[in-house]
Amino acid sequence: MIRFLLERLLQAALLLLVVAFLAFVMFRFAGDPVAQMVSIDTTMEDRTALREALGLNDPLPTQFAQFVMRALHGDFGLSYQLGRPVAALLADRLPASIELSLIAFGLALLVGIPMGVYAGLKPESWLSRAFLIFSLAGISLPTFFIGIMLILIFGVELGAFPTFGRGDTVDLGWWTTGLLTPSGWHSIILPACTLGLFQMTFIMRLVRAEILEVMRSDYIKFARARGISKTRIHYGHALKNTLVPVMTIAGLQLGSIIAFGIVTESVFQWPGIGLLFIQAISTVDIPVMSAYLLLVALIFVSINLLVDLLYFLVDPRLRMSSK
């Protein structure tokens, strides 16, 4: 167990280094940050001086080494555009992204799993068919389209929900939350539905397929033969055994919705890290972009690690073999 953890941590560190390096190489093609920082009338002389001061003239390995050294000390520098420490910018924006992702994810699980179970147990019923059609829409429609449609219907036509922003937030000192105010909850519904829809339909289809599979297996037949109640078979045996693959996928998905809620965040002007990143790309704000990519890699690594650890809890076979 300890060895497993150590191995994983080492892998994670390597992965972060590789991500940082790839990001660094990519930035060469992102455009010229200096052109974004000066007005079109700035003289060449001032541009050159700025490029020098930012260290953009140093060779790539030097720049990379400096970046890694500073990052190890938790210093990601100042944003080129906003002139603020990148770490502070990310810390300001992270709560919004995490709250949105967790609500969206919770929604996806709470609705997706029961729908999947139902569709798996009663594959022939009309409701299951309706679920399947609905899920097809959820999987195939692009996020921005869903977002815009929700805005048009519930925001503009019905006027039921705010169409952008996070509503009023409460500052807890280390975390700003929108989940303690009515307007915060009001604002989070549309973006959470948009972000969660794909996950929800995805989870629903996965659970359905797993249940269909498990229901055909021998131990379920034996359980039936023993006369165990339907409820216990369905929820005690079948559902539990479908959870391992669902957990793996769901874990990865959680990482991707925290990290790549970019489209949803931009459609709803949700002030999270995705929005920050998209603004950074358009202005070639290299410190923000590199810190964001590292953060995303870190989120994925941590979630994967968590999922691996959760296996031990859910699947007794793993516990046995590791002993």
Added chain:
Amino acid sequence: MTHKPLSSLCLVTALALVPFASSAQTLRFAAQGDAVTMDPYVVEEVFTSGFLGNVYEGLIRRAPDLSIQPALAESWELLSPTHWRFHLRKDVTFHDGTPFTADDVIYSAERVRAGASDFKNRLAADTEVVAVDDHTVDFITTEPNPILHYTWANWYIMNRDWAEANNIGNADKAAAEESYATLHENGTGPFRVETREPGVKTTLTAYDGWWGKGSVPMNISDVEYTPVPNAATRVAALLSEQLDVVFPISVQDIARIEAAPNAGIKAGPEVRTMYLTMNQWRDTLPGSGLEENPLKDRRVREAIYRAIDIETIHARILRGRATPAALMVAPGVNGYSDTFKRYDYDVERSKELLAEAGYADGFSFTFQCSNNMYVNDEAICLAVSNMLAKVGIDAQANVQAKAQYLEAILAPNMDFGMAMLGTTPASLDSHIALYSLHMCPRADENSAIWAPEDQGQIIAGKSNFGGYCNPEIDRLANEILIETDEDKRNALINEAWTITTEDVAYLPLHQTWAAWGIRDKVDLQIRADNVFDWRYVVMPE
């Protein structure tokens, strides 16, 4: 019982506040990007300096029609052609209560010319700034400059004591530490910043001590600004009445907002002129595979000009919301004249000119375009490329986002045969357009254009990436700079524009219209330079 006095006090206070509360008007406003910083000297960018113009003030300001108005300076006079005297307003205080004096102007004159300030060209390095008394400042220039103050509408005055107390150094774009001025302000303007979350939300309140109260119809007490980069989101928020003013509205969305019962559009031509720049200094034309550069030939440039059907672009792509341009400056800029006419659209004449120049079979070049900088820029580029194909010219459009686009076309790369750009003269005077776009970009008369070793020193002609060069224009531009007689000066400007039009130095396209989406019953004044002056906003009571 002990609570009673306190609660009745609260009640009294609450009652006292009621009349104010009911007349409190909050302007909720969204645009594409956020003001980059609250420090007024770090970036020269229309939105940022326009935003800060509601918080800070300059010695002068521009009225809605862009004419010059006194602001922190009540009046000014010319003591000699090189000696200006500005009389400062006496009843002005900064937002922290400190009175505004001549020393603040001296401080601002130092800071605006130091470090990485983007506004260095507001005041020549050798201009002396002298405080005569607490409310009189003299500016002594080495050369006469009749338009000294034209660019000062966004040279905002900062407070020396506040800056020094908070260790605000020079403007610095590569700093290791965050400057206090990035998030905080201390201006003299009608609004003060209450909360600031960059990229998320900024709230402002009207400054009670503002000297100009009553001079404008403004009735707003608070402003809530949200940057909303996504155009569809901006429109939806306006239509669902969560925002009062939204800018910009894209051409495609205008009809929808006009049809909405609760919102409308205000649109007008911008002062920015869109143009095509043609590379006429490279010995070989980028992307042509030729040994020579056909664009050095005036006839070829005219042929390109005549091949472009501006009316079609105007009607189809911009849906009538543009003004075709014959000059590199827009109406409203000093020196503009409507006597100049575009070369007529004439495909036959274009082909003849190409044949005369020896390019009857056409040629090719790279045509650099942006897709997120100007109104429908990508569509316009592709249309131009198609129109040129009809006369046999293969303009290979390379459409890129702003960051990559600017890298390709600005010095030192200047890798284009043709490129589309927009220009707004900061002084709203023709001189700067002649000076940075039309003067020869070279260190002196004997050096080559854009010689790599001289590029750092080029100031005259610094935005002339196409390398247009006519010594006559250099001479005229230098004369215009120091000519103090207005009529003579305007005659010189007219002469210069005649020459550049004859030379086909550039290919002016149009001024596009900016459209503002406005909730019903909200009134405001739009300005051709896209600066949003909140002082003119009137909200329904």
